[in-house]
Amino acid sequence: MVIDENILYSVGAEIRIYKPSEYLFTEGERPNYYYQIVTGEVKLNNYNEDGKEFIQNILSAGQSCGESVLFIDRPFPMNAEALTECSVIRLHKDAFLELLNETPKLYREISSFLSQRLYYKFIMMQNISSPNPAIRLRGLMDYLKSFHHDESPYSYTIPLTRQQMANHTGLCVETAIRTIKHMERENIVKIRDRKILY
DNA sequence: TCATTAAAGTTAT
């Protein structure tokens, strides 16, 4: 968790429920709130000129979003869409910044969270710039698996659909599927009832 | 080689 919920409530935060496919915020909007996910999953994405989706990240309980842009005067560069039903704590920008001023410890925690995001972005950017789809997908899987602490092969079930994996790596679904099949033949992954074990 | 299109089967809602 990023910030203790009780602290957020004490400075005026409110809880909001979002239905699947509802937006927390959209690209181009002016950021007015700090968001922290209590339950559910939120997808950060963009759409390119042809309307093709690119998933930037998928966030789950305990993670925050929107904070990256609260410190600067810029509109949101992405959409935040609820994937499942979500309960999200929302705190107004001014109250959020005020809270950080009063509590240096929180400043550090937010910085740490932002650093993690930056780290993720860097890793993903590295492997997504590879022309080889296997490297892109493996980079994604390696990153996801790095949070599960069992390193043995096939111990981690990829929590994404192939569609989502493709949209994460800028590949088309068909290429993602073919590449994953190829990886299965090479014993890099196992597939058990459509789930990818890595 | 990969994206795109089309078509069909499968799963989830």
Next chain:
DNA sequence: ATAACTTTAATGA
């Protein structure tokens, strides 16, 4: 039932 996802195959850059 209907939408979303998965898979295979053909074609073209």
